[in-house]
Amino acid sequence: MACLACLLALAFVAAEAQQMQSNISQGSSLTPTTNSTWLSRSGLYAFGFYRQGNGYAVGIFLAGIPQKTVVWTANRDDPPVSNNATLLFTGDGLALPTAEGKNYLVSPSGSASYASMLDSGNFVLYNSGREIVWQSFDHPTDTLLPGQCLLSGNELFSAKSEADHSTGIFRLKMQNDGNLVQYPVDTPDTSVYSFYSSFTDREGENVTLNFGADGHLYLLNGNATNIRNITDGGLPTDEGKLYLMRIDVGGIFRLYSHDLKKNAIWSVEWESSKEKCVPKGLCGFNSYCVLIDLEPDCRCLRRFESVNPGNQTSGCERNFVADACKNRNENFTYTMEKLENTTWEDSSYMSLTLSDEDDCIQGCLEDCDCEAVFFDGTNCRKQRLPLRYGRRDNGTSDRALIKVGVPTKPDTDPRIVQPGSKKKARKWIWIGTAIGAALLVMVLSISSYLLRRKLFSGETNPMIENEMLEWMESDRSTDDVNGLQNDGKLGNNLTVFSYASVVAATTNFPEENKLGQGGFGPVYKGKLVTGQEIAVKRLSRCSGQGTLEFKNELILISELQHTNLVQLFGFCIHGEERMLIYAYMPNKSLDYFLFDSTRAMLLDWTKRFNIIEGIAQGLLYLHKYSRMRAWELWKEGRGLELMDPTLKDSCTEDQLLRCFHVGLLCVEENAADRPCMSDVVSMLITETISLPLPTRPAFITIRNVIVSDVNISRRELQIISVNGLSNTTVDGR
Structure with missing residues (x-):
């Protein structure tokens, strides 16, 4: 009876619509660029082509609101079609002609005489007797509209992303046993x-999910009896209010409303879960979901790396080769990494009754088949990889212990992949250009001295530099500052934070407050007693960044305070702890949006242009108005002043100057003048090669009149240059 009730409701909608809608006759066609849609009578809904990826898909969408919202897609997993495609309505249905014949997107149960796009959002095909032979309401994708039912045995599938409406990774099923x-x-x-x-x-059978005009989602059994209210309903039913139910990209299904009168956006009226990490499969293998500012973020197991950083569902893989368990090697051993308060799919192959965690760990270390264990205080469940459906759950005491490989003698076992090396290798393949290589040589050679002497062109802030260096060189803790109270101030408005205040701000560095992992240690979110949100860069003891590097970073960033650069608030030293306190970026980093197909849709062109302008303003400050000027010393023949003083006794001056020279050639404004990598190597190791004279780097805000003509070669440029200085003129960009 529930199916009958559903059919009666649809029949009523269709009968009413026949008197209200204009008909689409046989032979009608659509193309993506000209006549692209058939509109409902009110213009609220449209059937036809819409943009997807580099082409077009065919579907139904809300055309009468600013946010074009797709509610149904035909053959959703087919590739997008080109802009010269034609959709033709015939008696056999709707087809896209192809070289092989016709690709039917809609195939009615009988001959179709005409079609209508109804104001309910239902696209209907009728035969000559005005009987329905096909309707989109019978074939939902990820969305239900008021008046629509999800029949027993049918499913909704989420979209792949907000921009890609092909089948995603979650489903909602109205099961034959009556369970949704x-x-x-x-x-x-x-x-x-x-x-x-x-x-x-x-x-029992024939239970259906029904959607009322007042936003009421409910289940009817085979006798048309309401057996469960999913939502309470009772929402306004006036013509100015729209409703839809959707299983979202993130796996949660929600009831949305849209107020047409207020030109508003979609609002959530109800959702199946307020916990966005609940959907299983949101994070891929060997990764687990953590909420950061109520948004889900996928974290790799320790000693694992993301397979594809731009796709959280791709999961994570080991950064070590795990074949040494059975093949004993003195240069390689295993240890167990602990992960607290996490839940996973239990696919254990053995469960031991143990109350001691150390016994559980030892049992896994002695078992070559064991790659992880779940321990709850009484049971030790041995697991093989991959682990899946992981999420942070502070309500559980369960912990996962992951077996990881570590070298006992670093760099002696070729099977050991050093942490991060896979990711770095992929990165350097992409950015391993001449610019990167030569600048790396320069940075290694001059890292500390650039920050502490004439690179500042005599314009350093002596108070902050001297006070900071003198204070840090005394190796004192910020908890006992001579002349400064805890959380006191240095120059440039920098705060010396006490260790206790940082621990309190971050609530003792819990995993859920971890924002990411940098090259020198993790970064945590925190909040000061003033309410100011902060990001704490906690330098790892084994990071390789010592006191010297810490001083350099602190001095450098303190001199670079600008509205378009991340603000440094101060620092904290406590024993071996070294921490930098930055302003927290609530919108996260740009790559968080750009390399995620869903989040990228949040950045429209206006936002992206504003970001571009902000980046440009920051670069302008760095290159023109800040006190560091990587060219002036070279131009004045004082290149040796760039040398790190610790290299004074070991440095070969000619080689050092050659490194600087090659580095400047690699940042030439004219890309054609920059050497390729093979030339860079030759320039560095062959002293007999005569190096071309460098011109001002591309980041100097002075335009080189000569090289603006791409037809002028470097040889001609050298002839025009006098005494190593190019003929330049100041010109606004």
Whole structure:
């Protein structure tokens, strides 16, 4: 009876619509660039082409609101079509002509005479007797509209992303046993994989999910009896209010409303879960979900790396080669990394009754098949990789212990992949250009001296530099500052933070407050007693960044305070702890948005242009108005003053100057003048090679009149240059 009720509701909508809608006759066609849609009578809904990726998809969307919202897609997993495609309506349905014939997107149960795009959002095909032979309401994708039903045995599948409406990784199924359940895709319909249920599994067959005009989502059994209210309903039903139910990209299904009168955005009226880490499969293998500012973020297991940093569902892989368990090697050993308060899918192959964690650890270390264990205080469950469906759950005492390989003698076992090296290798393949290589040589040679002497062109702030260096060289803790109280001030408005204040601000550095892992240690979110949000860069003891590097970074950044640069508030030293306190960036870094297909949609052109302008303003400050000027010393023949004083006794001056020279050639404004990598190597190791004279680097805000003509070669440029100085003129960019 529930199916009958659903059909009666649709029949009423269709009968009413026949009197209200204009008909689409056989032979009508659409193209992406000209006549692209068939509109409903009010213009609220449209059937036709919409942009997807580099082409077009065919579907139904809300055309009458500023936010074009797709509610149905035909053959959603087909590749997008080109802008010269044609959609043709025939008696056999809707087809895209192809070289092989016709690709039918809609195939009715009988001959179709005409079609209508209804104001309900339903696209309907009729035969000559005005009977429905096909309707989109019978074939939902990820969305239900008021008046629509999800029949027993049918499913909704999430979209891949906000911009890509092909099938995603979550599903909502109206099961034949009467239960409405959410699962990851490609999993059996069993409770171990579910992450939402209506708990109506004993209500029998023919239960349907129904959607009322007042926002009411409810289940009817085979006798048309309401067996469960998913939402309460009772929302306004006037013509100025729209509703839709959708299983979102993130796996949670929600009831949305949109107020047409106020030109508003979609608002959430109800959601299956307020915990965005609940959907299983949101994070890929060997990674777990953590909420950061109520948004889900996928973290790799320790000693694991992301397979694809731009795709959280890609999961993580080891950064070590795990074949040494059975092949004993004195240069290699295993240890167990602990991960507290996490839940995972239990796919254990053995469970031991143990109350001691050390016994659980030892049992895994002695078992070559064991790659992880879950320990809850009484049971030790041995696991093989990969682990999946992991998420942070502070309500559980469960902990995961992961077996990881570590070298006993670093760099002696070729099977050991040093942490981070996979990622770095991929990165350097991309950016391993002449510029990067030569600048790296320069940075290694002059790192500390650039910050402490004439690179500042005599314009350093002596108070901050002298006070900071004198104070830090005394190796004192910020908890006992002579002449400064805890959380006192240095120059440049820098604060000397006490260790206690930093611990309090970060609530003792818990994993859930971790924002990321930098090259020299983790970064944590915190909040000062003033309410100011901060990011704490906690330098690892084994990071390789010692007191000298810490001083350099502090001095450098303190001199570079600018509205378009991340602000440094201060620092903290406590024993071996070295911490830098920055302003917290609530919108995260740019790559968080750009390399995620869903979040990228949040950055429209206006936002991106504003970001571009902000970056440009920051660069202008660094290159023109800050006190550091990587060219003036070279131009004045004082290049040796760039040398780190610790190299004074060991440095070969000619080689040092050659490194500086090559570095400047690698940042020439005219890209054609920059040497390739093979030339860079030759320039560095062959002293007999005569090096061309460098011109001002591209980041100097002076335009080189000569090189603006790309037809002038470097040889001609050298002839024009006098005494090593290029003929230049100041010109605004």
